[in-house]
Amino acid sequence: MGTSRGAENGFFERVYELVRAIPRGRVATYGQVARLLGLTRGARAVGWALRGLPRREERSVPWHRVVGAGGRVSPRAGPGPLLQRRRLVKEGVRFVRGRVDMGRHGAFS
DNA sequence: ACTTTGACTTGCA
DNA sequence: ATGCAAGCCAAAG
Numbered sequence: 001m002g003t004s005r006g007a008e009n010g011f012f013e014r015v016y017e018l019v020r021a022i023p024r025g026r027v028a029t030y031g032q033v034a035r036l037l038g039l040t041r042g043a044r045a046v047g048w049a050l051r052g053l054p055r056r057e058e059r060s061v062p063w064h065r066v067v068g069a070g071g072r073v074s075p076r077a078g079p080g081p082l083l084q085r086r087r088l089v090k091e092g093v094r095f096v097r098g099r100v101d102m103g104r105h106g107a108f109s
Numbered sequence: 110a111c112t113t114t115g116a117c118t119t120g121c122a
Numbered sequence: 123a124t125g126c127a128a129g130c131c132a133a134a135g
Contacts, residue, residue, distance in 0.1 A: 011132055030117050034131085043117040045131040051116055052133080066116080074116045081116090 011037075015049040016057060022065040025091045026107035027100050029069050036108065043069075050078070064088060065107070071100030 014037055022028050030050075034042035050063050064084040068074050077084045085095070094101045102109055 034117085039131065041118080041130045042132080043130080044115065045117085045133085047116045048114080048132060049116095053116095063116080068116080069118055077116045084116090 011045065012049045012052060015046055016053070016061045019050070019061050019063065019066055022062055022107045024062075025093060025105065027065045027067050027071070027088065027093060027102070027105050028107045029067055029071075029102075031069055032106075032108045033066060047074075053078075067100055071095075071102045071105075072098075073100070 015033060018033055018036055019028075030043040030046040033046045034040070037046075039045060046066070050066060053061055053063055063078055064087040067084075073081045073085050073088075075081055088100065089095065093105050
């Protein structure tokens with residue numbers, strides 16, 4: 001295992017692992033995830049990672065709990081921003097003027 | 110090794 | 123509030 005580098009050391013996997021830790025009804029921003037991984041300005045890279053989320057892992061990684069700065073749902077989010085929003089609302093996440101109320105639902109606020 | 114690509118963010122007009 | 127430019131970062135071509 002030492003020499004072979006699989007998904008366990010890749011940036012993508014680190015992102016997925018962190019996103020898996022976001023509790024139901026809570027959300028985190030791309031920027032927050034990036035910083036928790038040591039990249040102060042790596043929000044974009046996090047988006048890239050989630051975009052590459054294998055269909056197989058869609059069930060185990062709550063991608064819908066990751067939103068843009070200020071609680072905005074990205075227009076280009078996964079299968080569709082509507083689905084993401086629906087899932088969040090279903091979990092009891094409150095939207096204020098079209099944005100997630102981060103003060104109330106931010107997993108790392 | 111260089112270029113392109115994005116589920117991003119911030120700042121400024 | 124709306125729009126756009128620039129900065130940032132990892133992966134893929």
